[in-house]
Structures are given as structure tokens and as C-alpha cells.
């Protein structure tokens with residue numbers, strides 16, 4: 523570790539969207555020395571591998587607010603930075619044939635309307651009329667928000683990292699944090715593969731590795747890694763554009779347009795927790811079968827490539843944001859399941875205010891670290 527980087531006011535562990543955005547916003551409000559340690563390269567883990575979706579269709583108001591804030595932030599920054607990232611406003615369409623899920627959809631829509639989300643409730647006939655390539659005869663209905671969509675997650679992360687660097691953030695790539703030193707319940711330093719870095723504040727933004735990083739300070743965070751596989755097809759024009767991000771909530775299958783091709787994936791609810799990110803032939807066969815059922819034309823699509831990434835999942839599928847324990851100087855933004863990319867900018871801004879002791883406009887109480895005794899009240903129901 524050279525003299526320039528052997529001390530820091532704040533060390534962020536993890537150079538994904540959460541770590542990068544938090545560093546950016548910390549430096550908007552201060553001239554502190556902020557160092558981000560990343561064991562690999564920036565945004566190569568979940569952030570760079572994700573599908574880039576941004577939706578306002580959540581069941582929990584706090585998650586709706588985070589998506590709305592991110593959309594606003596991206597719009598402002600696109601103008602300020604002249605950044606290239608485009609928001610593809612294709613909409614998100616949720617479908618179900620299950621009476622219980624349908625009831626949940628209708629309850630969620632009431633909450634979403636209360637928060638100003640322009641979501642529509644659609645009958646199977648209306649769905650068939652708008653998207654005739656979808657099988658609808660078995661459905662009870664769907665919900666559609668035309669303002670949802672996607673961006674290129676890597677472009678967004680890189681734009682934030684460039685802006686953070688300009689403000690003085692130091693990004694140490696290929697630098698793994700191996701330990702966190704505490705003295706009298708206060709953060710004292712981090713030990714990295716490049717040396718020791720003295721600091722009074724550590725922010726855990728380590729994604730799927732968040733529990734391992736928490737362990738370094740003796741904390742037991744209930745966050746587990748789960749593989750999610752995604753497949754892209756070659757150019758495919760048998761389905762007319764725009765193709766919304768369609769989520770079949772019963773099979774947890776989804777697809778959307780992806781340039782000239784299609785991107786599709788599925789949650790395997792039976793898959794055990796692991797750090798495995800390989801693609802799997804058996805999974806692909808099930809995916810194609812599910813895709814061909816819900817959108818029969820997809821059976822003609824040709825798979826180009828696939829990849830796996832990791833979700834970081836808490837028991838209630840909501841993240842942990844803010845202080846992580848009674849130890850002084852330990853903070854985190856971890857456990858984002860399948861919605862951390864879209865919440866990264868808004869959470870980065872809110873967390874920077876928590877760390878700097880400034881006023882936070884968002885209600886983060888649903889995301890406190892010590893909530894796991896009263897899970898039923900506050901969990902997120904719409905997960906994919």
C-alpha cells in the first residue's frame with residue numbers, strides 16, 4: 523500500500539453499483555478521502571451481469587420510492603453528464619394464473635397507485651390484444667406499467683465511477699479486503715491484499731460476499747448467494763418491438779427485447795445457495811420449455827450465449843441499509859436480491875447522508891439491520 527492510500531476517511535468494500543454510487547454521493551457532500559476496494563475489476567459481478575431492469579411495480583412503498591428516485595437521478599444525470607445511457611421505456615408486464623397471486627397483484631396495485639405508479643390492471647383479453655404472441659388462455663390477468671424499462675447496467679456504473687473519480691474517489695481494483703480491525707468497538711482499519719488501510723469508517727457493499735465481509739467484524743448478516751442464469755438469443759424478429767419485460771410470476775420466467783435479440787431468464791426456486799455461476803444445460807432446457815409455453819414463438823429463437831450471476835438474498839428479500847451494528851463506523855448496503863441495480867443510485871445517495879449524518883429524505887426503516895424478528899410486516903413480495 524503506498525503513502526497515498528494507507529489512510530482513508532471512509533473505505534467502501536465492493537466496486538459494484540452500490541459501492542460506486544455511495545462513493546460518488548459521499549464526495550458530493552464532503553471532501554473526505556473515500557477509497558473503494560474491489561477484489562476484481564469494477565462492476566464485473568452482479569452489477570455488470572444483471573439485466574438492467576428498473577420497475578416501479580413493488581409491493582413495499584420503500585422499494586417503489588427507491589425506483590422512482592433512481593429514475594429521477596438517471597434522468598438528471600443524463601442531462602448533466604451528457605452520458606450515453608439510454609432508458610429503454612418498454613414497460614414491465616407481470617402475468618399470473620394463480621388466484622392467490624392475482625389477489626396479491628390487486629393489493630400491490632392499490633399500493634402502487636397510492637405512490638403515483640401508472641400501473642394498469644389487464645384482463646387476459648386485453649393482454650392478448652396488445653401482445654398477441656403471449657399465451658393468455660390460462661391467465662387470470664396481468665399488471666403493466668409503461669414507465670418501467672431497462673438501461674445498460676455497466677454503462678451506468680462506469681458513468682458513476684468516472685464522476686466519483688473526478689470528485690476525488692480512489693478506486694483500488696484487484697484489492698481484496700481480508701479483514702477489518704476493530705478497537706473498543708470502533709472501526710480502526712482494513713487489511714487488504716495490498717496492505718493495511720487505516721480508517722474510522724467501513725461501508726460493506728460486497729454484494730453476494732456481504733456476509734463474509736460482515737464476518738470480518740464479527741457480525742452475522744443473514745445474506746446468502748444464489749445463482750441466477752440469463753440467456754441471450756441471436757437476432758430474432760418473430761416478435762414485434764417493443765417487447766416489454768414480461769414476467770410470468772407463476773413460473774418465475776421472464777424475457778424482454780435485447781437489441782435485435784431476446785434476453786430471458788428464470789428463477790429456479792429449488793436451487794440451493796452457492797457461489798456457483800456456471801451455466802447449466804438442464805436449466806436451459808427447462809427455460810426453453812417454459813418460454814415456449816408462455817410465448818410459443820420463442821421456441822424458434824436460437825440461443826447465442828448464457829451467463830450466471832449471484833443474487834444476495836436476505837430472509838425477507840429486502841436489503842439492509844445503514845448502520846450494521848452497534849460498532850461505531852460500520853455501515854452497509856447489502857442483500858438486494860434482484861433489484862439492487864435499480865436501487866443503487868438512490869441508496870448510494872441515502873446511505874451517504876446516513877454516514878455523513880445529514881438529513882435523509884427516504885424512509886429507510888424497512889431496511890434496518892436488526893429487523894429480522896418482525897419479518898412478516900415488512901418483506902417485499904414481488905421478487906423475480
Ligand SMILES: Cc1cc2nc3c(=O)[nH]c(=O)nc-3n(C[C@H](O)[C@H](O)[C@H](O)COP(=O)(O)OP(=O)(O)OC[C@H]3O[C@@H](n4cnc5c(N)ncnc54)[C@H](O)[C@@H]3O)c2cc1C
Nearest residue numbers: 536538539540561569572573575699729831861862863864
Ligand atoms: C442475472 C441477474 C439479473 C439481475 N437483474 C436485475 C435487474 O434487472 N434489475 C436490478 O435492479 N437488479 C438486477 N439484479 C440484481 C443486481 O445485479 C444486484 O442487486 C446489484 O448489482 C448488486 O450490486 P452490488 O454493488 O451490491 O453488488 P456487486 O455488483 O456484486 O458488487 C459487489 C462487489 O464487491 C466485491 N467484493 C466482494 N468481497 C470483497 C472483498 N472482500 N474485498 C473487495 N471487494 C469485494 C465483488 O468483487 C463485487 O465486485 C440481477 C442480478 C443478476 C445476477
